[in-house]
Amino acid sequence: MTVYDYIRDGDAIYRRSFAIIREEADLSRFSEAQADVAIRMIHACGQVEAAEHFVFSENFVEAARTALAGGAPIFCDAQMVAHGVTRARLPAGNEVVCTLRDPRTATIAAEIGNTRSAAAIRLWGERMAGSVVAIGNAPTALFYLLELLRDGAPKPAAILGMPVGFVGAAESKDALAENSYGVPFAIVRGRLGGSAMTAACLNALARAGL
Amino acid sequence: MTVYDYIRDGDAIYRRSFAIIREEADLSRFSEAQADVAIRMIHACGQVEAAEHFVFSENFVEAARTALAGGAPIFCDAQMVAHGVTRARLPAGNEVVCTLRDPRTATIAAEIGNTRSAAAIRLWGERMAGSVVAIGNAPTALFYLLELLRDGAPKPAAILGMPVGFVGAAESKDALAENSYGVPFAIVRGRLGGSAMTAACLNALARAGL
Numbered sequence: 001m002t003v004y005d006y007i008r009d010g011d012a013i014y015r016r017s018f019a020i021i022r023e024e025a026d027l028s029r030f031s032e033a034q035a036d037v038a039i040r041m042i043h044a045c046g047q048v049e050a051a052e053h054f055v056f057s058e059n060f061v062e063a064a065r066t067a068l069a070g071g072a073p074i075f076c077d078a079q080m081v082a083h084g085v086t087r088a089r090l091p092a093g094n095e096v097v098c099t100l101r102d103p104r105t106a107t108i109a110a111e112i113g114n115t116r117s118a119a120a121i122r123l124w125g126e127r128m129a130g131s132v133v134a135i136g137n138a139p140t141a142l143f144y145l146l147e148l149l150r151d152g153a154p155k156p157a158a159i160l161g162m163p164v165g166f167v168g169a170a171e172s173k174d175a176l177a178e179n180s181y182g183v184p185f186a187i188v189r190g191r192l193g194g195s196a197m198t199a200a201c202l203n204a205l206a207r208a209g210l
Numbered sequence: 211m212t213v214y215d216y217i218r219d220g221d222a223i224y225r226r227s228f229a230i231i232r233e234e235a236d237l238s239r240f241s242e243a244q245a246d247v248a249i250r251m252i253h254a255c256g257q258v259e260a261a262e263h264f265v266f267s268e269n270f271v272e273a274a275r276t277a278l279a280g281g282a283p284i285f286c287d288a289q290m291v292a293h294g295v296t297r298a299r300l301p302a303g304n305e306v307v308c309t310l311r312d313p314r315t316a317t318i319a320a321e322i323g324n325t326r327s328a329a330a331i332r333l334w335g336e337r338m339a340g341s342v343v344a345i346g347n348a349p350t351a352l353f354y355l356l357e358l359l360r361d362g363a364p365k366p367a368a369i370l371g372m373p374v375g376f377v378g379a380a381e382s383k384d385a386l387a388e389n390s391y392g393v394p395f396a397i398v399r400g401r402l403g404g405s406a407m408t409a410a411c412l413n414a415l416a417r418a419g420l
Contacts, residue, residue: 002360004385006353006378008324013350017376046374046401080405083293114218140223143216150212164256164406166227168216175214191256194406195290196374 017043018210024048033061037186037204044200045192053189055177060158063184064205067132067157073097074202075124075156077117077163078137084199089206094132099123118144129154132205135161136198139168142176149181160201161187164194227253228420234258243271247396247414254410255402263399265387270368273394274342274415277367283307284412285334285366287327287373288347294409299416304342309333328354339364342415345371346408349378352386359391370411371397374404 007013018039025048027035034056042048068074071092076082082098090096099105099120109119117138124131133156135142142161149155161176163169173187186201204210217223228249235258237245244266252258278284281302286292292308300306309315309330319329327348334341343366345352352371359365371386373379383397396411414420 002356002385002389004353004357006350006381008328008350010325010327010350013325013377020376043375044404046376046379046403079293080290080409083289084405115220115223117220118218140216140218140220143214146212147214165253166230166256167223169256171216175212179212193256194254194404195294196404196406199290 014210021048025051027051030054030056031061033208036208036210037061037201039210040200040204041188041197044196045194050188050192050197053192054186055189056186057177057180057184060184060186061205064132064158064160065208067130068092068094068206070130072131072157073127074132074134075099075121075128076198077120077135077141078195080195081134081136081198081202084195084202086203086206089203091206094206097124112144114144115140117141121145121148126154128156131156132202133159134198134202135159135163136193136195137163139163139165139172142172143168146172146175146179146181149183155181155183157184158205159183159185160198161185162193162198162201164192166191169193224420231258235261237261240264240266241271243418246418246420247271247411249420250410250414251398251407254406255404260398260402260407263402264396265399266396267387267390267394270394270396271415274368274370275418277340277342278302278304278416280340282341282367283337284342284344285309285331285338286408287330287345287351288405290405291344291346291408291412294405294412296413296416299413301416304416307334322354324354325350327351331355331358336364338366341366342412343369344408344412345369345373346403346405347373349373349375349382352382353378356382356385356389356391359393365391365393367394368415369393369395370408371395372403372408372411374402376401379403 073095118140283305328350
């Protein structure tokens with residue numbers, strides 16, 4: 001009979017995972033608080049090399065934490081991001097919002113000539129002021145967010161710009177880093193990113209420490 | 211005023227993404243049907259190199275498609291996997307089930323001395339027979355699934371074994387590939403994997419073609 005030898009204790013698995021990441025990853029570019037966030041993002045993707053592509057604006061971690069502690073809502077571009085947020089870690093029972101499946105989204109998409117992911121952002125409206133925005137899937141959502149900010153939309157407290165993929169992902173994140181309209185941001189440069197890394201970043205921001 | 215130059219048409223973005231992946235990825239090891247699945251998995255993670263680590267058992271794609279066409283439920287280890295499944299692509303309105311947050315899970319976890327992710331599998335019970343099982347997060351869930359199959363649990367029609375991470379992920383997937391108890395399977399060897407890749411694999415299986 002095959003006997004499977006593995007760690008069955010969740011906390012022990014987390015501790016061992018974080019220890020391996022600290023051992024293998026180059027976190028020297030990061031502050032202590034940034035490194036904690038980076039470790040959770042690495043944990044979500046299984047690749048220590050991913051850290052090379054992480055960029056945190058200087059005040060990002062503090063700005064996001066302050067906003068979350070003050071009860072800021074979290075706006076996500078994708079259901080997978082929203083469902084990756086660990087509700088028990090949130091400091092103020094923060095609302096986690098994804099408007100992608102709102103029935104109005106398709107109509108707005110047709111009106112603005114963009115994807116449903118971009119259109120969904122329009123429904124965040126005035127509540128975007130002081131919020132934490134997490135784009136973990138669609139480059140078009142991040143580009144459209146930048147267009148709205150350029151045109152004077154209410155500013156979030158922090159932006160996680162982490163769409164994944166082959167068309168527009170790298171470019172949209174470079175554009176955010178180039179000019180975030182004064183909003184603190186984190187990005188994963190290049191094609192990497194995605195809902196798991198974005199949710200891990202949110203979970204790391206929700207509570208200091210690992 | 212900054213003008214952002216990007217493709218705003220969702221279908222065009224998909225087509226261009228898949229074309230880039232076909233151009234850059236080495237898909238020569240795969241059958242045509244496997245290649246379509248691989249392309250969607252690459253699309254989800256933004257890395258063509260990931261394909262090196264994909265292993266499909268010979269009859270995996272056909273077995274999973276036949277099961278889904280016949281109305282098989284999809285059992286997922288994580289909410290993010292379940293929420294990544296595009297319901298509109300499913301061929302038979304298949305039920306997508308994740309029991310991780312079931313109130314019984316914590317009690318079972320304590321009883322079996324394992325994680326909640328592992329314990330959640332126990333709630334799939336007899337319905338596991340002929341189902342499609344998707345493990346995209348927790349190595350302990352995949353190890354525990356193998357223990358249940360070893361001990362005579364009902365056999366799924368296909369298993370997606372794609373947990374991500376640093377502790378047990380590689381080992382659990384190697385164990386599945388070593389002995390899947392006769393169940394067709396797909397894995398991503400090593401540390402890579404995760405909910406996005408797993409959901410992408412399910413979405414590719416749900417409908418033939420890209």
